Amino acid sequence: MSLNLDQFKASFFQEGFTNLDRMEQLVIRLEDDPGNSASIQAIFRVCHSLKGSAGTFGFTEVTTFAHALETLLDEVRQGNRRINDELITQLLLSTDVMRNLLQSLEAGEVPNTIESESVIAALGQMSRTDDSCNAKNDVADAWHIDFYPHNDFLQTGNDPALLLRELGRLGQLQLTLQVSEIPAWEGINPELSWLAWTIELQGKSIKKEAITEIFEWVDTECDLEVVNANPSESHSPIDLHEGEVNLANGDATATTSATSTAAKKQRMMRVNAEKIDLLLDYSGEINIAKDMLNTLFLDLKLNKVIPPHELRRFEDRLDMLHESSRGLQNEVMSVRMQPMTLMFDQFPRIVRDLSRKVKKRVNLKISGATTVIDKDMIDLLMDPLVQLIRNALDHGLEIPEVRKSRGKPEEGLLRIAAYQEHGFVHFEIEDDGNGLSKRKLLEKATRMGLINPDAPLNDRAIDHLIFAQGLSTADELTQISGRGVGMDIVKDRIEEIGGFIDIKSKEGKGTTFHIRLPMSMSLLEGQVVNIAKQTYIIPLIAMLESVALEGGQYHHNRPLISEYQWRNEKIKILNLRKAFHLSQLLGSSPRPVLLIVDGKEYGPMGIIVDDLLEQKSIIVKSLQRNFIDIPWVSGSAILGNGEVTLILDCANVIRNAFKSLQLHNEGAGI
Amino acid sequence: MANILVVDDMQIMRDIVRATLEPLNHAIFEAENGEDGLTLIQEQRIDLIITDLYMDGMDGIEFTAAVRHLAEYKFTPILLLTGENSSEIKFRGKKAGVTGWLLKPFEPEKLKSALARLIS
Numbered sequence A: 001m002s003l004n005l006d007q008f009k010a011s012f013f014q015e016g017f018t019n020l021d022r023m024e025q026l027v028i029r030l031e032d033d034p035g036n037s038a039s040i041q042a043i044f045r046v047c048h049s050l051k052g053s054a055g056t057f058g059f060t061e062v063t064t065f066a067h068a069l070e071t072l073l074d075e076v077r078q079g080n081r082r083i084n085d086e087l088i089t090q091l092l093l094s095t096d097v098m099r100n101l102l103q104s105l106e107a108g109e110v111p112n113t114i115e116s117e118s119v120i121a122a123l124g125q126m127s128r129t130d131d132s133c134n135a136k137n138d139v140a141d142a143w144h145i146d147f148y149p150h151n152d153f154l155q156t157g158n159d160p161a162l163l164l165r166e167l168g169r170l171g172q173l174q175l176t177l178q179v180s181e182i183p184a185w186e187g188i189n190p191e192l193s194w195l196a197w198t199i200e201l202q203g204k205s206i207k208k209e210a211i212t213e214i215f216e217w218v219d220t221e222c223d224l225e226v227v228n229a230n231p232s233e234s235h236s237p238i239d240l241h242e243g244e245v246n247l248a249n250g251d252a253t254a255t256t257s258a259t260s261t262a263a264k265k266q267r268m269m270r271v272n273a274e275k276i277d278l279l280l281d282y283s284g285e286i287n288i289a290k291d292m293l294n295t296l297f298l299d300l301k302l303n304k305v306i307p308p309h310e311l312r313r314f315e316d317r318l319d320m321l322h323e324s325s326r327g328l329q330n331e332v333m334s335v336r337m338q339p340m341t342l343m344f345d346q347f348p349r350i351v352r353d354l355s356r357k358v359k360k361r362v363n364l365k366i367s368g369a370t371t372v373i374d375k376d377m378i379d380l381l382m383d384p385l386v387q388l389i390r391n392a393l394d395h396g397l398e399i400p401e402v403r404k405s406r407g408k409p410e411e412g413l414l415r416i417a418a419y420q421e422h423g424f425v426h427f428e429i430e431d432d433g434n435g436l437s438k439r440k441l442l443e444k445a446t447r448m449g450l451i452n453p454d455a456p457l458n459d460r461a462i463d464h465l466i467f468a469q470g471l472s473t474a475d476e477l478t479q480i481s482g483r484g485v486g487m488d489i490v491k492d493r494i495e496e497i498g499g500f501i502d503i504k505s506k507e508g509k510g511t512t513f514h515i516r517l518p519m520s521m522s523l524l525e526g527q528v529v530n531i532a533k534q535t536y537i538i539p540l541i542a543m544l545e546s547v548a549l550e551g552g553q554y555h556h557n558r559p560l561i562s563e564y565q566w567r568n569e570k571i572k573i574l575n576l577r578k579a580f581h582l583s584q585l586l587g588s589s590p591r592p593v594l595l596i597v598d599g600k601e602y603g604p605m606g607i608i609v610d611d612l613l614e615q616k617s618i619i620v621k622s623l624q625r626n627f628i629d630i631p632w633v634s635g636s637a638i639l640g641n642g643e644v645t646l647i648l649d650c651a652n653v654i655r656n657a658f659k660s661l662q663l664h665n666e667g668a669g670i
Numbered sequence B: 001m002a003n004i005l006v007v008d009d010m011q012i013m014r015d016i017v018r019a020t021l022e023p024l025n026h027a028i029f030e031a032e033n034g035e036d037g038l039t040l041i042q043e044q045r046i047d048l049i050i051t052d053l054y055m056d057g058m059d060g061i062e063f064t065a066a067v068r069h070l071a072e073y074k075f076t077p078i079l080l081l082t083g084e085n086s087s088e089i090k091f092r093g094k095k096a097g098v099t100g101w102l103l104k105p106f107e108p109e110k111l112k113s114a115l116a117r118l119i120s
Helices: A002-032 A037-056 A059-077 A083-107 A114-126 A133-138 A150-155 A160-168 A208-214 A254-267 A273-302 A308-336 A348-355 A377-395 A400-405 A438-446 A459-467 A487-496 A650-660 A665-668 B011-024 B034-043 B060-068 B087-096 B108-116
Strands: A137-148 A172-177 A196-207 A222-228 A337-339 A360-368 A371-374 A411-420 A423-429 A502-508 A510-520 A524-529 A533-538 A543-546 A561-566 A569-575 A593-598 A604-609 A610-620 A633-638 A642-647 B003-007 B027-031 B050-053 B078-082 B102-103
Touching: A002 A037, A002 A083, A037 A348, A037 A593, A083 A114, A083 A510, A133 A337, A137 A160, A137 A208, A137 A665, A137 B060, A150 A360, A150 A604, A160 A172, A160 A208, A160 A254, A160 A360, A160 B027, A160 B108, A172 A650, A196 A208, A273 A610, A308 A337, A348 A360, A348 B087, A371 A377, A371 A533, A377 A411, A377 A423, A377 A510, A423 A593, A423 A642, A459 A502, A459 B108, A487 A502, A502 B060, A510 A524, A510 A604, A510 B087, A524 A593, A524 A604, A524 A642, A633 B003, B003 B011, B003 B034, B011 B027, B011 B108, B027 B034, B034 B060, B034 B078, B050 B060, B060 B078, B060 B087, B087 B102
Parallel strands: A360 A411, A533 A642, A569 A604, B003 B027, B003 B050, B050 B078, B078 B102
Antiparallel strands: A137 A196, A137 A222, A172 A196, A337 A371, A411 A423, A423 A510, A502 A510, A524 A533, A524 A610, A543 A593, A561 A569, A593 A604, A633 A642
């Protein structure tokens, strides 16, 4: 046993010192960027976890100090304390104190606490704690509790009845069951939770902490609001985060307490996510109806059926409808948008844990956590992003000795960035490590029969081999990334949510993954195009550029695949009329357009269309329930003239064309 | 009262849990690792599982995920013992279906009060 304990101690110290180094970096970063709430959150977490692990070993000198620091940090985190020179100095001093404490403890000495005690006193002085006031807010004779379990509440084995029973031990309970969320009988899934409760709890000096502790395990599976309902409680300050009731002055009565709670409730409302989806559907239908009305109007106008003096009124009303339906759609969409802060906040910790495991030093740079994206997509993004991070740490970055020998800084760079551009959300995950070995990739792909060894591939196509099924997992099973999923799965996940992933890698220099995603899965931003008198939709996210071509007869008799000079690259262009076997007899278009689209592993590719029509936001209708799965069609939409239009999956159109020409191997080797 | 399974690779931990819960009339079953635990719960009805996080073979979270795949254990409470108050572990745990967690150092009183929230 004692041997085991010593082993644990060694790793505790190792972890402790790494943590303190990190905390120091974070404090310095905070000084550079005081507005960065992620830094302060991270510092708080470092301090908190150090306190916890020191407690395990009974190092009270460390826990006492960390506790004092945590109190101060919590105020900073809550925004109650300004970040200034004095604070930064104290925080840096605190890391020194804790490092000294750990050093003495590691050496088996009794630590000298004179220094730590004096810093604790200084921290205490800074800390604006008014214990008497806090105590009053956190203890009350009456509490109002809103307890709204999420649908999946039962899936983790939690039982609301047991929690309520425990709550009942604190005082007298008055429960009101909320049944408004219960769906119709045929819609009930017995494994989901539909019930919610509003609770009045009365007793003698009940601590808020005692209440929240009961719900400790389920804070992510329910919405919980605990509000001080003491009728005499009149001087508690407003705290919207905690949901405290704010009352103006001492003569407030229970009635005003109730109304102010009610008033606050009206500002925030819980809404079933399915209802928002329905709203979005309806707003999409309104848009389609509006487009149809507009088409009809244009027809009538063309045929001069509308009396001239009524034209103007007609147009004005259509404009009104247009404005409000677009406003409606934007607002409904914005309800679903959320910043990615919660997800991004987990990255430093994940990176820290992993880098320690693989014994690498990492300089993590994160930006863009506040970029917003559809809430549904955040959950789906976590796994692929974490996998890319794991990959960078495990295979990308080198261990410090190797980096040194290569003339790189010992600390490897891992950059995770999110930003919004052209209406899409972009992610970049970059490391300055090994980069991909093109030779190894080619060898492996050849061995697995994925490529024809005689057909040369360009650099992009080689790098993209990493996304081939089974390639990244074949024989690189390691402790970290091997346990997860391969790069092929990462790519699949990204594409399932309508995104694109690209890779750029330079051997010895590093790798960058670039992900491009729509802001929402519910709406598709599309370009309507015309090919041989048929309309199709091309997702804007797939389009890189459009080039107007000269001359009427430029394209219709071009071969299926030909070459084109685009910027500094020679790219392949695809004749869509031929690819779709559409009539060549229709003659040339007066103004053909070359669309440069993302051909994924083929890189930029051109496709020629006869004409560009409008760009619009489209509610995608799935075709698969009624038709077989066609790989180059990703869905359909209804246009203003009532026509059902296919949405093209450009990369698959291109793949298909190459396949049909048996050009696959040569084709990828542009 | 209840059948409780303790999964931990340290004999001492299993002994402490047994010593804490047996006086409350619970029947304690033991497994040294997740694999043995999975075999055991399919032979013996278990009402509550207490599992360590770090173990040889599958860890406590992977074990939880495997338990949740068994239809009869979809809603059985699973308590995770962890030395780390880490949001990543809680997040991963929750995703796998962990009911709740207790932080080490292990304190018998904390386990007793946690039990009230886990079984009726």
